[in-house]
Amino acid sequence: MRFTGRFALGVAVIGVPLVLALLGPLFAGDPGPRATSFTLGDGHWLGTDFVGRDVWQQVLHGGRPVVVTALAATALAYAVALPLGLLSALTHRRWLEELLMRPLDVLLAVPSLLLILLVASVFEPGAVGLALLVAAVNIPDAARIVRAAAAEAAARPAVEALRMQGETWWRMAVGYVGRATLRTLAADAGVRLTGVLYLVATAAFLGVGVAPDAADWAVMVDRNRIGLAVQPWAVVVPALLIIALTTGSNLLFDAALDQRGTAASSHRSTDKERRP
Amino acid sequence: MTQELNRVDPVAQIANLRVEIDGRAIVDGVNLRVLPGRVTALVGASGSGKTTTGLALLGEYPSGARVTGDVRVPEGGLVGYVPQHPAAVLNPARRVCALLNDIARTQVRHLPRRERRAATRELLLRALADAQLPDAEALLRRFPHQLSGGQQQRVVLAQALLLGARVIVADEPTTGQDALTKSRIVDQLSAVAAKGIAVVLLSHDLDVVRALADDVLVMRAGQVVESGPPERLWLAPRHEWTRRLLDARAPGPQHEPPPIAAQAVLHVRDMTARHRDGDRGTTVAVRVPELTVQAGECLAVVGRSGSGKTTLARCLAGLHRDHSGEILLDGRPLPHSLRQRDRDQLAAVQYVFQDARAAFDDYRPVLDQVARTAVRLRGADAETAEAEALATLTRLGLPEELASRRPARLSGGELQRAALARALLAQPRVLLCDEITSGLDTVTRRGLLDVLAGLLRDRDDLSLVLITHDLDTARLAHRIAVLDAGELVEQGPAPRVLTEPRHPFTVSLMETTARLAAGT
Numbered sequence: 178m179r180f181t182g183r184f185a186l187g188v189a190v191i192g193v194p195l196v197l198a199l200l201g202p203l204f205a206g207d208p209g210p211r212a213t214s215f216t217l218g219d220g221h222w223l224g225t226d227f228v229g230r231d232v233w234q235q236v237l238h239g240g241r242p243v244v245v246t247a248l249a250a251t252a253l254a255y256a257v258a259l260p261l262g263l264l265s266a267l268t269h270r271r272w273l274e275e276l277l278m279r280p281l282d283v284l285l286a287v288p289s290l291l292l293i294l295l296v297a298s299v300f301e302p303g304a305v306g307l308a309l310l311v312a313a314v315n316i317p318d319a320a321r322i323v324r325a326a327a328a329e330a331a332a333r334p335a336v337e338a339l340r341m342q343g344e345t346w347w348r349m350a351v352g353y354v355g356r357a358t359l360r361t362l363a364a365d366a367g368v369r370l371t372g373v374l375y376l377v378a379t380a381a382f383l384g385v386g387v388a389p390d391a392a393d394w395a396v397m398v399d400r401n402r403i404g405l406a407v408q409p410w411a412v413v414v415p416a417l418l419i420i421a422l423t424t425g426s427n428l429l430f431d432a433a434l435d436q437r438g439t440a441a442s443s444h445r446s447t448d449k450e451r452r453p
Numbered sequence: 454m455t456q457e458l459n460r461v462d463p464v465a466q467i468a469n470l471r472v473e474i475d476g477r478a479i480v481d482g483v484n485l486r487v488l489p490g491r492v493t494a495l496v497g498a499s500g501s502g503k504t505t506t507g508l509a510l511l512g513e514y515p516s517g518a519r520v521t522g523d524v525r526v527p528e529g530g531l532v533g534y535v536p537q538h539p540a541a542v543l544n545p546a547r548r549v550c551a552l553l554n555d556i557a558r559t560q561v562r563h564l565p566r567r568e569r570r571a572a573t574r575e576l577l578l579r580a581l582a583d584a585q586l587p588d589a590e591a592l593l594r595r596f597p598h599q600l601s602g603g604q605q606q607r608v609v610l611a612q613a614l615l616l617g618a619r620v621i622v623a624d625e626p627t628t629g630q631d632a633l634t635k636s637r638i639v640d641q642l643s644a645v646a647a648k649g650i651a652v653v654l655l656s657h658d659l660d661v662v663r664a665l666a667d668d669v670l671v672m673r674a675g676q677v678v679e680s681g682p683p684e685r686l687w688l689a690p691r692h693e694w695t696r697r698l699l700d701a702r703a704p705g706p707q708h709e710p711p712p713i714a715a716q717a718v719l720h721v722r723d724m725t726a727r728h729r730d731g732d733r734g735t736t737v738a739v740r741v742p743e744l745t746v747q748a749g750e751c752l753a754v755v756g757r758s759g760s761g762k763t764t765l766a767r768c769l770a771g772l773h774r775d776h777s778g779e780i781l782l783d784g785r786p787l788p789h790s791l792r793q794r795d796r797d798q799l800a801a802v803q804y805v806f807q808d809a810r811a812a813f814d815d816y817r818p819v820l821d822q823v824a825r826t827a828v829r830l831r832g833a834d835a836e837t838a839e840a841e842a843l844a845t846l847t848r849l850g851l852p853e854e855l856a857s858r859r860p861a862r863l864s865g866g867e868l869q870r871a872a873l874a875r876a877l878l879a880q881p882r883v884l885l886c887d888e889i890t891s892g893l894d895t896v897t898r899r900g901l902l903d904v905l906a907g908l909l910r911d912r913d914d915l916s917l918v919l920i921t922h923d924l925d926t927a928r929l930a931h932r933i934a935v936l937d938a939g940e941l942v943e944q945g946p947a948p949r950v951l952t953e954p955r956h957p958f959t960v961s962l963m964e965t966t967a968r969l970a971a972g973t
Contacts (some may be wrong), residue, residue, distance in 0.1 A: 337806070343830050345829075
């Protein structure tokens with residue numbers, strides 16, 4: 178089956194960076210003494226970085242901040258966007274809908290990276306601050322998508338039938354509308370996670386939310402750039418891991434959605450035996 | 454078939470067609486000869502294989518199907534298709550003229566470049582005229598959503614005619630249409646046939662089939678059980694199934710007199726319902742000066758599509774808030790929106806939706822969804838509610854084995870019974886049924902009408918309001934109210950309205966129905 182094939186590919190591509198990021202610090206062990214900057218060999222099988230630290234050690238340590246920040250930011254964005262979107266889709270009060278959605282439109286108009294840099298120049302946020310910031314810039318889009326998808330489902334007779342049954346808001350909003358929009362939202366979450374990873378990595382690359390010599394894949398790419406010609410692994414390995422993380426998450430969401438799609442409707446893969 | 458007909462060459466032919474999905478035959482050994490200028494009708498209950506056979510003429514099969522047999526279509530394979538929901542095949546972003554131009558352009562390639570434009574235009578106008586669309590100039594500038602359902606259907610027909618299709622497959626063209634629209638569709642299809650084009654009609658609307666078809670094939674479970682000209686079929690059906698199908702046409706009228714000295718359960722006073730109409734403010738959808746529903750009676754609200762009958766029912770149910778005037782339940786005013794109605798008021802007025810499939814949650818078993826009514830509106834605990842739901846469903850002809858399935862695995866008729874059960878569990882005083890039989894085949898429809906009649910008999914306190922465009926369904930009622938263009942034009946006891954209608958609109962509605970039924 179080609180769907181399981183795609184699924185396996187997605188798992189394999191995302192698995193490597195995810196396992197490294199989450200379990201890496203456990204196996205990193207003792208950092209050991211520093212060596213000369215940008216050298217290869219000599220017990221360091223990926224060489225040393227710009228201050229002479231072991232690159233493999235850094236790779237093992239550097240994934241967790243990126244992955245955890247991205248996942249936390251995505252989760253946080255949805256935690257705010259879901260109730261906002263569902264509430265404004267299910268209400269019949271126009272003013273409430275305006276009140277919930279209009280302020281977000283203002284935020285939507287500001288470029289996200291600009292906003293992050295602006296806030297960072299004033300507050301100097303840490304990792305938590307970065308996650309909050311990235312979540313905040315993602316809330317407007319996410320809320321709009323939730324509302325648009327939910328508004329379509331909320332207009333179906335099924336919701337009116339639930340109202341006639343005197344059903345609770347929770348059952349209508351989460352039990353029916355949420356369930357019916359799950360496919361759209363899962364697709365959006367996949368794209369959004371990629372965008373958030375990109376944003377987190379870019380912010381770290383620009384030095385927002387992390388120390389300049391922190392063990393962080395994005396920081397590694399930035400700091401070791403100068404030695405790219407001498408010792409490429411210090412840039413290439415963390416860069417590849419970030420790419421694998423974003424590509425893998427997209428592949429995985431695609432494959433998961435395809436499988437749901439085939440489960441829901443009969444699939445069109447089988448060919449007609451003959452066309453008279 | 455007579456000797457003379459056998460001499461005419463068929464434009465399309467199906468021989469011994471068998472379509473199988475997962476080892477189950479949907480169509481089994483069907484033979485069909487489509488003759489030019491004649492209307493061939495395939496009739497049968499939903500799921501009998503009509504549509505699969507019709508689509509086979511287009512070379513379309515359900516996905517994953519195993520097909521054996523022989524399908525011959527005219528040279529070039531030009532077969533037109535008019536689907537049940539024409540809006541789905543018209544690009545909503547393009548005007549009618551653009552949609553038709555795309556096809557017409559391919560027909561004028563042989564002409565010199567500067568003559569093409571005029572030739573295209575002429576082709577367009579001729580196709581529209583052939584499809585019985587008057588006022589073509591204005592229509593060409595509109596978008597599909599600005600057309601009525603009937604007009605959309607005719608635009609699709611015009612597309613097929615432009616292509617030069619010699620066979621046109623019309624899939625349930627009259628389903629859900631009122632009698633006046635139906636008779637127009639009959640005229641339009643017979644005009645197409647008169648031009649020497651073969652029409653294949655897939656329908657469960659027997660009145661239309663009788664009025665239109667030259668040849669009828671009765672299908673059941675994928676097989677043709679009987680075929681012949683409609684006159685012979687109607688007078689002397691040979692197969693048991695044909696007899697049942699034709700017999701199902703006439704539902705038994707309600708002979709019992711309406712309950713005497715009954716008290717008004719629902720009383721509508723000076724109600725005017727509005728629709729918000731974009732930026733242009735509001736339009737009045739329906740105006741009802743006075744309407745009552747007595748306890749234990751069945752009231753039918755009859756009218757064409759767009760006459761405001763659904764809006765009226767939605768106002769009563771609290772689903773349409775934008776109205777003025779009063780709705781009294783037992784003399785006490787009901788809040789306009791169901792959000793403001795308390796539990797007893799909600800339970801007292803229940804609503805059954807036209808499209809049962811859309812009114813159920815796809816992801817939960819039907820039984821669970823039905824049982825929730827008892828939990829929410831009568832405060833029953835989950836177990837009692839489920840037992841009650843099961844009892845009600847079984848009484849309406851839906852055994853546990855079916856009820857525990859998800860909606861996707863039930864048929865339209867079964868779902869409509871489940872929807873009725875869901876409303877009945879609230880023990881309503883008034884049950885509003887919005888076109889619940891339209892879109893069902895005759896056998897299923899009669900089954901559902903029998904259920905309704907049974908409800909009226911068994912429960913003295915239950916009042917039914919039937920919203921319908923179908924006068925056969927309205928015969929079930931004690932009283933009939935007729936709506937036209939949002940105005941209540943006539944109301945009175947059913948026998949009186951049906952036999953001696955007073956308002957001109959009611960008269961024309963009766964005449965068209967009678968004309969269709971007589972098969973002329």
